[in-house]
Amino acid sequence: MSRSDSPVLQPFTLGDLTLKNRVVMAPLTRSRSSVAGVPPDFAADYYGQRANAGLIISEATNISPQAVGYAYTPGIWSDAQVEAWRRIVATVHANDGRIFLQLWHTGRISHPNLQPDGGLPVSASAIKPKGTAFTEDGMKAHVTPRALETDEIPGIVGDYRRAAENAKRAGFDGVEIHSANNYLLEQFVRDSTNTRTDQYGGSIENRLRFPLAVVKAVTEVWGGGNRVGIRLSPATTEPGKTPLDSDPHATFGAYVDALSDFGLLYIHTIEGVTQQTRDVPDGVDFLDLRKRFSGAYVGNNQYTLDLAEKELAEGHADLFSFGRPYIANPDLVARLASGAPLAEAPKPYWYGGGANGYSDWPGMDGPVQIER
Numbered sequence: 192m193s194r195s196d197s198p199v200l201q202p203f204t205l206g207d208l209t210l211k212n213r214v215v216m217a218p219l220t221r222s223r224s225s226v227a228g229v230p231p232d233f234a235a236d237y238y239g240q241r242a243n244a245g246l247i248i249s250e251a252t253n254i255s256p257q258a259v260g261y262a263y264t265p266g267i268w269s270d271a272q273v274e275a276w277r278r279i280v281a282t283v284h285a286n287d288g289r290i291f292l293q294l295w296h297t298g299r300i301s302h303p304n305l306q307p308d309g310g311l312p313v314s315a316s317a318i319k320p321k322g323t324a325f326t327e328d329g330m331k332a333h334v335t336p337r338a339l340e341t342d343e344i345p346g347i348v349g350d351y352r353r354a355a356e357n358a359k360r361a362g363f364d365g366v367e368i369h370s371a372n373n374y375l376l377e378q379f380v381r382d383s384t385n386t387r388t389d390q391y392g393g394s395i396e397n398r399l400r401f402p403l404a405v406v407k408a409v410t411e412v413w414g415g416g417n418r419v420g421i422r423l424s425p426a427t428t429e430p431g432k433t434p435l436d437s438d439p440h441a442t443f444g445a446y447v448d449a450l451s452d453f454g455l456l457y458i459h460t461i462e463g464v465t466q467q468t469r470d471v472p473d474g475v476d477f478l479d480l481r482k483r484f485s486g487a488y489v490g491n492n493q494y495t496l497d498l499a500e501k502e503l504a505e506g507h508a509d510l511f512s513f514g515r516p517y518i519a520n521p522d523l524v525a526r527l528a529s530g531a532p533l534a535e536a537p538k539p540y541w542y543g544g545g546a547n548g549y550s551d552w553p554g555m556d557g558p559v560q561i562e563r
């Protein structure tokens with residue numbers, strides 16, 4: 192049954208951008224870049240094939256060498272990286288798409304093998320995460336990170352500023368600050384991972400100081416909040432199973448209020464635990480966050496067209512991001528519109544490798560043709 196008249200698939204005005212539909216391609220790390228963090232040429236095919244989304248959010252992209260926490264992920268600090276991204280953005284634009292760059296610092300979710308000179312990963316506090324890191328030598332157990340010195344923090348804000356400038360040079364339509372999934376910014380926000388006693392720890396106001404300094408720097412580069420979004424995961428427990436915050440709603444309510452004051456374009460909210468569940472065990476109220484925020488609300492996590500239509504009708508969200516469905520369905524919007532079944536990407540294709548399982552997924556009617 193055709194679903195082409197679905198309200199989710201109609202144009203949407205996001206700030207000063209007109210999007211073709213309310214479908215957002217969620218950021219997807221695919222670990223296809225070089226050891227120097229340069230995306231491959233075939234990444235332009237991959238993103239160009241997916242320009243049917245109203246908006247593409249790029250895979251998370253490291254703001255500095257210290258930010259790296261996964262092997263073969265791209266960066267945006269060197270000229271070679273900017274040049275490679277410029278080709279990707281040009282291909283998305285040639286196919287009438289829009290693309291934002293996701294700005295990333297993994298903090299403690301890293302490993303000395305991935306750090307400059309083999310140093311310790313950095314974080315708000317010296318608290319070891321559960322789990323393992325994907326390094327060039329395979330999976331390695333996480334280590335206890337080094338707590339950042341107070342006087343190092345402005346330098347990291349400066350790295351975000353440079354990354355935001357480089358994103359602009361590469362031609363991106365905007366940037367998304369990755370403040371979700373317990374990477375560096377969220378490590379400062381949450382009181383279980385931030386036990387600092389300086390002006391960056393303790394009260395909610397102090398825990399938000401560094402993330403908001405990043406937001407300030409990035410919005411200054413982009414001439415205000417109109418092309419700057421942010422990703423949040425108020426209900427996540429990652430990288431474990433226990434709540435990260437003694438009062439997540441108070442923390443994220445204050446965060447969203449402050450983000451509103453910056454006039455940010457959207458909050459991109461992971462509703463539940465990324466990929467795992469839409470349950471919200473710790474009492475976060477997403478609708479309250481949406482109402483408190485002045486910009487648009489992008490919902491994410493396990494969306495289908497049916498669920499997106501329901502949430503739109505109930506006024507819970509403006510846009511809907513799809514992650515895993517975009518891996519094996521480059522023409523996702525056309526498939527949603529026609530009610531066609533979705534292909535599933537086997538996990539071995541998710542991270543690492545070359546063009547195979549990445550930019551060679553066919554559309555419903557054969558290879559997806561793109562303008563170059």
Ligand SMILES: Cc1cc2nc3c(=O)[nH]c(=O)nc-3n(C[C@H](O)[C@H](O)[C@H](O)COP(=O)(O)O)c2cc1C
Binds near residue numbers: 220249293422491493
């Ligand atoms: C292979 C893979 C890579 C991901 N990489 C990122 C990333 O780089 N940045 C990010 O914020 N989320 C990342 N995520 C989370 C997705 O953006 C999304 O939140 C999640 O897949 C749930 O949405 P879905 O049910 O539509 O897949 C990744 C998820 C997957 C499966």
